[in-house]
Amino acid sequence: MPSTSAVVSSDDPVVLKAEGIRKVYPGTVALDDVDFEVHRAKVNVLVGENGAGKSTLMKILAGVEQPSAGKIILNGNVIRYSSPRDALAHGIGIVYQEMNLFPNMSVAENLFANREKMKRPGWIDHAFEERKASELMLRLKQDIAPRTFVRDLKVGQQQIVEIAKALVEDASILIMDEPTSALSKPEVEVLFHIIEELKVNGVSIVYISHRMDELMRIGDYITVLRDGRLIDKRPKAVADLHWIVRTMIGEETDKIFRAGEHAIGGTVLEARDLRLPSTTGRMALDGISFKLRKGEVLGIYGLMGAGRTEVLETIMGLHENATGDVILEGRELGKLGIRERIRLGISLVPEDRQREGLVQTMSVSSNMTLAGLWRIASRGFHIGRKRERAKVQEMISRMSIKTSRPDSLITSLSGGNQQKVIIGKNLVTEPKVLMLDEPTRGIDVGAKAEVFHIVNDLASEGIGILFVSSELIEIRAISDRIIVLSRGYVSGEFTREEATEENLVAASAKPHP
């Protein structure tokens, strides 16, 4: 933790003020009389559950949407703008959560996309664009040549190009929507450095994130939205995690991150000396062994690249070149494929929900039963409508999934509900071991609490649970026991009592022996 943040006094000058902002969509009030202040050269954090109105507020500030009522005051003057371009002309830039870059074009071309610097009509001034791009990269302390294609950059570097885009026109207010969601730990560090420097240069930041530890680290002011209303705002000095979460969901935090009591039985799964070569020639897994018991929640903690996801994938049978033994209830799984492992009782909730978890073209119902059709179909052949419907309904109520019809497209659900569908999909297979890879990533606190609740329930039913998370608070709250991975080996094992943040962080940074 850096020793930043001089005490911020509430009377830091306000550069941008949104007053009485109201936004009505057909059928819903997204924002209801919100007053939001952006302090000059500070990080103004906006938090709230999905649907609380953060994105709408941001879109209004960035000129993407127009408020139904209210005004925006920049440096004491009421301003009006009707497009992101207008907003940028006023010095308000936005960095979107999904990157809007052209991978097939160079960094310089991306920075000037749709605002190309012209020498004369029809003639782009490439030299100028590249010079300007170099300057910006220098300013952001990035060693990226302006002619590099964006597709050749790492995700973190792409994010920085995205930021540079906003700086091309000297944005004095920069809105960042979950800028770290795709970044690795070191990349997050780089981003935070850049934010600090932007502050020094007088740039005001509006920062949105679901990651509590980040907000607490870089935020200067924290504003909480709930159900379209501004609930509370505090300088960081007098805000704490407990306050944020309680304000966000209107409940006590202890109720959310509370581990359940469950009886722990005999060994259900054992991993012995798992090894997996990685593409870089290093070992992604370098001799990992552990045991998981019935009804136990075993947390797996580690930094990016420590091998967390690979452990789960190897147990699932995804890596044909992995060695070592996976033993389920005394049975060595050997070279069995994914299908056979699922039938024996192993299941995985993957990290990347969109790419690996969901079939976007299918309904909630079809997604839910996809992995467990062999359980539902009579003689493995005929899918009875009633039987499938009953199973889906059971999961919908058990997971309290909010959907009007099981036949709705899965993409019409919110992230949290989609995640619950994926967990439900794994339960349809009636697993003995449930592996969850970052199951709370990108979902709001309310949904997180529900996921925790479900995991606790499943553990008390005797399912062995492997829970991978990079969020210390979560993993400490849910796990009966935690193993820490570092560079492909087990660098520490802790009981719930021993698993302090210091211990976990220290173990995760241990070099390979």
Next chain:
Amino acid sequence: MASKRKTGAGGRTVGYALLKMRTVIALIVIVAAFTAMLATKGINFLNPLNLVTVAKHVAITGIMGMGMTFVIITGGIDLSVGSVVGICGMVAGGLIRQGLPLDPFGVTIYYHVWVIILICLVLGSMIGVMNGFLVTKLNVAPFIATLGTMYIARGFANIISGGATFPDLQGKPELGNTGFPTLGTGLFFSLPLSVWIMIAILAIMTYVARKTPLGRHVYAIGGNPRASRLSGIRVEKTTTLVYMFSGFCAALVGLIVSSQLVASHPATGESYELNAIAAAVLGGTSMSGGIGTIGGTIIGSFVIGVLSDGLVMMGVSEFWQNVFKGLVIILAVVFDQANQKMNMRINVADDRQAKKAA
């Protein structure tokens, strides 16, 4: 207020239903238009004899289109089917006319027609398996892989006879290989056998698509292959099976066409693959995979069949027929886009209501 909303919702459902039924509506419109226009010339488009002819043409496109539909749903494409039609017709013709000469023994084997049909179906299926192998194991893009097999199969279709036609496929009683023309000309309950074959495949495939794990898997693979694999679906096997089935359907068509003409020509089936793709697309199958129905493809085949036969009867030139076919396909896809947008909106609206209710 409440009543206003109700009409709004009602209007939406009617519009939505119309949009969903668009291909059927298009079919009805086309049939009605031709009936009216031909009636002025004193021709009854709807007379049973004419309808049977149309149905025979539809069966050709329909059978291939159904095989194609599953391939497209998995996110692939099969350009080789037209050539499979050609090569299977030629193999059947060759086996009936010339038999299988076994030079070392100085004998020639003439197979029974049933065996010849079986050989052709296996051949078509094997070409499909080869497509599947190229796509799943060697990671060749489906378009390229099947483009390759399209040329190869067409090449062999010509090589078999040196480019010549095998005429008179009645077979010889003394060789015991008569009966081949029955496949193309035979009637069952006054409908041609080819139409019954189409109906049988339609029934089986609709069941597979809607009620079996296999069908679900086909849709899932097209929607998201990675997620499918993690769900325990054997993506490679299933995909290969789908290509195999497409080859099987094409082989059936090859046999039917040769049998109807009582002759096989190496160029038979050229550009049939495009009709099959058009039928699938008209029926609402999405080229990006994951979406489509077998029934839709049959309706699409009817649109194509009625359109071309109607235009022929109107005396419209072949060149103009192509123009119309092209326009209909483009229109269908434009409507498809509108439909998808509407689907999304309805879904989101429903979800919002559900949340409010909760």
